[in-house]
Amino acid sequence: MSDGPVVLVPWPDPETFLPTLPDDTSYATFTVDDHDLPAGADRAEFYVTPYTFATRPHEVMRELPALRAVQLLTAGYEHALPHLPSGVELANAKGVHDASTAELAMALILAGQREIDVDARAMTSGTWVTGTTRALADCTVLLVGAGSIGAALERRLAGFETTVVKVASRARGDLHGPESLITLLPQADVVVLLVPLTEQTRGLMSADALAAMKPGSLLVNVARGPVVDTDALVSACATGHVRAALDVVDPEPLPPDHPLWSTRGVLISPHRGGNSAAFLPRAKRLAATQISRFVAGEPLEHVVATG
Numbered sequence: 001m002s003d004g005p006v007v008l009v010p011w012p013d014p015e016t017f018l019p020t021l022p023d024d025t026s027y028a029t030f031t032v033d034d035h036d037l038p039a040g041a042d043r044a045e046f047y048v049t050p051y052t053f054a055t056r057p058h059e060v061m062r063e064l065p066a067l068r069a070v071q072l073l074t075a076g077y078e079h080a081l082p083h084l085p086s087g088v089e090l091a092n093a094k095g096v097h098d099a100s101t102a103e104l105a106m107a108l109i110l111a112g113q114r115e116i117d118v119d120a121r122a123m124t125s126g127t128w129v130t131g132t133t134r135a136l137a138d139c140t141v142l143l144v145g146a147g148s149i150g151a152a153l154e155r156r157l158a159g160f161e162t163t164v165v166k167v168a169s170r171a172r173g174d175l176h177g178p179e180s181l182i183t184l185l186p187q188a189d190v191v192v193l194l195v196p197l198t199e200q201t202r203g204l205m206s207a208d209a210l211a212a213m214k215p216g217s218l219l220v221n222v223a224r225g226p227v228v229d230t231d232a233l234v235s236a237c238a239t240g241h242v243r244a245a246l247d248v249v250d251p252e253p254l255p256p257d258h259p260l261w262s263t264r265g266v267l268i269s270p271h272r273g274g275n276s277a278a279f280l281p282r283a284k285r286l287a288a289t290q291i292s293r294f295v296a297g298e299p300l301e302h303v304v305a306t307g
Contacts, residue, residue, distance in 0.1 A: 005066070006043040007291055010050035010057075010073070017284055019292045032057060042066065046294045048287045049073060049080070051279070058083045069300060071290050073283050075101075075149065075274070076224060077304050078197045084307035091290060094302040095148055096282045097274035102152035104273045105222045108245035109190055110136060112218045117267045134189075134216075137161040142184055144204070145194030145223065146175050153192065169200075185212040190220060197224035207232035210242060218243045222273045225250030230260065237265045247273045 004024030011017075014027040021027070028038045032050035037060060044064045050057045051073040061070060061083045069089040072080055077092045084090050111117055113134045122129045139162050143150045146168035154164055165184060171177035176184060178200070185191065191213060195201045205219065205228040213219065213236075221228055225248045236242045243265035251258075252271060260266055290300055 004043070005045045006040045007295075008038075008041060008044040008047045008064070009287065010048055011284070018288050019295075021291075022295060025295060030057070030060070037063060045069070046291060047071070048291075051275075051283065053079050061085055061088065069294055071287060071300075073286075076196055078224075081305060084305060086307045088307045089300060089303050090305040090307070091300045091302045092304045093283065093286055096279065096286050098148050098152040099282075100276040100278045101149050101222050101273040102156050103276070104247055104269065105149075105153050105192055105194075105220055106156050108220050108222070108247065108267065108269065109141070109192070109218065112220065112243055112245040112267055113139070113190070136190070139163070139189035140165060140187055141190045141192065142167065142188035143192050143194060144181065145192075145196075147194065147196075149222075150192075150194045153194070182209060182212050185209060186214050188214060188217060190218045192220040193223040193227050195223050195227060197226055202226050203229050205229060205233070207235070210236040213242050215241055216243070218245060220245045221249075222247045224248050225252050234259050234263050237263045240264065243267075245269075247271055 006026055006028050007021065008028050008030050009018065010031050012029055014029065028040045028044065030038060032052045035056060041064060043066050045066050045068045047061065047064060047067060048071045058080050061067060062085055067085060067088050071091050073093050073096065075093055075097050077090060080090060113136045115133045119129060137160060141157060141162045141164050143153065143164060143166045146166045150166065157164055165188065166175050167178060167181055167184065168175040169178065207229060210232050219242055230250045233244060237244055245267040247269045248271050249260060249268065254260060260268065293300055
């Protein structure tokens with residue numbers, strides 16, 4: 001390792017898949033399992049964080065005195081903001097998780113509508129369950145969040161004979177603003193949450209919003225757990241007013257004795273939306289692009305905050 005600037009990355013042997021650095025710049029590795037920083041970390045100017053929501057890999061930002069920019073491997077960034085040093089740029093992983101998260105959202109929608117979770121439970125007792133299920137065809141799907149993941153999901157919905165309605169942070173074109181949500185909820189058969197967690201979206205699906213949903217409709221959350229009022233959701237599902245297919249929950253991880261596990265009409269996947277085989281190649285491509293831009297003195301893409 002040279003005595004010049006350092007790029008800190010979460011993968012071993014970065015020279016094999018990341019760009020060639022200038023002669024006076026080198027790589028060092030800090031993985032999700034590490035606690036102590038590697039040699040040369042005091043010269044780290046660019047930090048690609050490990051793919052995790054754990055605290056330690058983010059709090060080390062404040063232990064890097066030369067740090068100028070941080071590249072997250074998550075689309076959400078609320079967990080990193082409390083640790084971001086003054087003057088340091090923060091970029092998120094916009095685009096990296098689009099395919100994986102949209103795929104899982106589709107899987108949750110289809111499983112919820114066709115009651116695949118009911119069939120899976122029936123398999124454990126060898127019970128042959130018959131009867132008519134809901135369909136996705138002819139449904140109105142309300143996408144709450146119109147970013148790149150929402151666009152990826154809309155493309156996947158295109159072949160399912162649905163009507164797609166979209167809510168964004170502000171009204172424009174065919175996008176409704178957040179003020180329209182409460183009037184759109186009663187019209188939707190499926191509501192998909194795709195928003196980042198902010199002060200504006202925390203508790204967005206409150207007891208009142210859940211009550212406004214069409215009876216028997218499906219709430220799909222691939223955003224963040226706190227976007228939904230968990231206690232209100234348990235009540236709304238327990239009465240059969242709505243159903244839920246959740247990749248994210250609040251709290252997370254969900255304790256074994258939490259009522260959501262056993263509430264009728266609830267299907268849970270353990271926050272695996274972006275964590276598929278499609279993730280790593282896309283993450284490395286993004287890191288390579290951002291590192292190349294950084295060492296060339298070019299502006300980073302997807303900057304979401306500056307400390």
